[in-house]
Amino acid sequence: MRHLTRSTVTVAVGVLIGVVILVFVTNGSGLAPAAILVSTLAIATPLLLAAMGGLISERAGVVNIGLEGMMIVGALAGFLISNATGSWVAGVAGGAIAAGLLALVHAFVSIVLNADQVISGTAVNLLGLFGTEYVFRTFFGLGSELPAIQRAPTLAFPGLGSLNIITIVAVVAVPVLAFVMFRTPVGLRLRSVGENPLAAQTVAIHVVKLRFAAVILSGVLAGIGGAYLSVGSLGSFSEGMTNGRGFIALAAVIVGRWNPFGALAACLLFAVVSALGNGFQVSAGISADLTAGMPYLLTLIAIVVFRESASAPASLGKPLR
């Protein structure tokens, strides 16, 4: 794979080795390896979906710090629509569409109006956080008993455990995205738009159209990530339930150097440390503050250890003027 630079492979392999070592040290967590794996994948699912979204957008040259806002919108819309229609498919689709619409606004503001993408992303986060609270309370008031909604089903894997169908979608999305991005003409165009939009333009690539598509797709994926929480995992909604996952996803994109497998590795690292933290807290009574903070500390260390170098898309964050 020519486009997977050696350093990226090193990072991915390094992180995965780290994960494997961690799993071996885990006997103290009181959890069976299969349980750790299932829990890791469950925790990683929303992160992974949002990270893939962020990656597409950033590869096309548009910073998307609004992932968190798009996720919570996806979570609420998914809940409301699954409730209204009685169908989890409609719920997840609704979450994807709602977050996609929010992304459309972000795209319009940052691509057509040449706005600062960070400003627009900040607005998306604020709107997502407060807007969902506003809508949720308008619908359900305070402290009411929420209706039971139809959820995305889980599939049982013998010897492993059961995984939500959205988890499987998220995991499959990684190689698919990597293939599309590095092996297809569309992927090449997308990357060229992020690296050098003016050059892309001269070979008749429609920069604006591609960037729009990329940003909307990033919203759709983040929305599915949010809907995973409400429609997939929990069948419920609570204010602020995404709890910063969009930012973790953003970090995963950067730690993974804008490469799907790198981002996957970063998400898995975060998730496995969280999963182990839960296990250690329960079995060994390790302080909850320590186990809660550990994934962030390790992510920080990963950022510092694996230098970022020049792997960011060259025109990231620069509007086309």
Next chain:
Amino acid sequence: MKRNVILGTAVIGLLLAVSGCAGTPSAPAADSSEDASAFKVGLVSDSGGFNDRGFNALSLAGLTLAEDAGVSFTSEARESASDSDLVPNLQYFAQQGYDLIIAVGFAQAGPVAEVAADYPDVDFAIVDVATEGDPALEDLDNVQGITFKEQEGAYLAGVLVGGLRASGFEKFDGDAIGTVGGEKQPSVDRFIAGFQQGIISQSPDTVLLNGYSQTFADQDACKQLANAQLDQGADAIFAVAGGCGLGALDAADQAGAWGIGVDADQAFLGDFILTSVVKKVDVAVSTVLKSFADGSFEGGTDVLYGIENDGVGIPAMSDAVPADVQAAVEAARAGIIDGSVVIDLTIK
């Protein structure tokens, strides 16, 4: 920079203009208290907000409960988005001549002490805080503390769970029982400690698993923590984490284990809810209002709710519970009331 000055002046000018247009209809706040006999009650949430599915939500429900009981009052509730809102919210009510201000949560102990000292003519009640032993509060004679012996209600639930486990009741086939806390706080830990001791009193070989999600909002965090306990053999999960706890209960449901609800009776979640440890904050708030209406409200005192005065407890048990387990629960209830059962507040 000059550009900004102009800009800002224009913005402020516009704000003032709008404020002028709409100022008139909203201005008089006094006419809401026309009923002379009615007193005015202000309720201030802590940063958990009124949708916490916990004591803030129940405090708000307490106002409705009092209204339904025929107490005549007008009320307003203010939500605090963070600790920064506590003092201004309390001061707002005090300044506007509210007669009774109810503050919810231990974070308000300091703010209430500050504001109550400034407004000796306004009465305050504070949920989950005892004035006695708090140097800032104990000398104020216009503040009533309201606390709960959560451990007593939780102990009964523990006796029920432990008894069922010992009698080989359905779903009890593992060796552990799990508890999922939100943040580690005194009231959360009182629930957990009481529950654990209740279990041990009936089923001493039970492995007790405990953990904290460090959030009251992130349901999936609670769910994953509960899953870790279920994977380690837990047959029942007691969630003490407000809205987050719904995720832990859901994990129990999906794993075919029992769930134990908290604060309110959460049986509406489904048949997997074995029981709930009820903490009647709504009744306590309503009682304060009643006492205020009939003049028996006393500042400078503490009201303590436990099993004896029905402030905490568990809902009526179904007939499916074996008679000997029901008897054990009733014996524990009697023991707590007569003092023969002493609950230690340390977590195993």
Next chain:
Amino acid sequence: MNRLQVALRQVALLVVALVVGGLFIVLAGYNPFAVYGELLAGAGFNLVLAIIPGNPAGISTNIAAGNLFATINVWGPLILLGLSAALPFRAGLFNVGSQGQYWFGAILGVQLGITIGSNGGLLAAFLGAIVGGAVCGAIAGALKALRGANEVVTTIMINWLVVYTGHFLYGYAGPFANPVTQQPVSVPFPEGMRLPELLKSGITLHAGILVALVAVAVFGVLMSRTGFGFSVRTLGSNRHAAHYAGMPTKRLTVLVMGIGGAFAGLAGFVEITGTTGQITGSNIVGSSSFAFAGIAVALLGRNSAVGVLLAALLFAALQSGSRFLSGSFPPELASSLSGVLQAVIVFLIGANSLFSYLGGLNGIAARLPIRKTQGAVE
């Protein structure tokens, strides 16, 4: 565009924001005019009307003044949070770490102040908050300078680390929790050491705003009158140019993030010693909107001293005013409504070319060379 046009445009943006916010109000079934009026009254801005002879609007000056004081108390920390984002923005750095810097400063300051006690405790808290915030910001700056680590990600991670550290320190039975009441709250910051009261009308106006005003002045002078300010601006407009001009870009990066962090730490100092008087673990955990508040203020104020001042006032009015909405709007929707309004405002600041866009397709063609080229290709 002349100044009047710019000002008019900014006002027009605000009007659009109010219209969009009005839609939210209407959708929930309430009257937007009444709600906006109450919002401004809640912020205490109706005090101006009370000055009209005879007070025809029948405004209670006590209540209006109290509400205004509450707004000003929010204004101070918002200015400081705005500065903590604005200075790094000027250098092309994106500081999302205000939350962590705020708490690290507040914790260091408060503990230092309590330890030292009534003789100089407030001063110690002030200095401690500056140092704590600065250290926290400078770490992200150093990681950027030395390891090329993206400051957006490092500051977010540092936020969470500070949050959980703080939560541990002030948690149940934590080392800094109140040993007397056994609650997961700091001991109250001693009454005699609090920021001085300036005025009182039901609600206390404390001296926090003065700290913030001095900080704005320092920021303004620093940026426009010093070599440091020049270097920062050069760094922000072109990193490479700054490097080739011989500027110590790495040291500048650390310094800028450090000073930004110091402003955030001061915000924590003002809030704790002025308004709350205590630190609780749960408040630390639930404070993720702090960083956004600062970023939004900086963006709206275009990273200038005066701009930050005014933008912070607008946001303070929205936040504080929504707290005191009464009657015509359900209080449980109030704070989310003010959040939605802030979001719409930030969106529109970003989209400040919206009007020229709407001004006609010629406008777009002129502003978007891409369209022209595309047209030519197609």
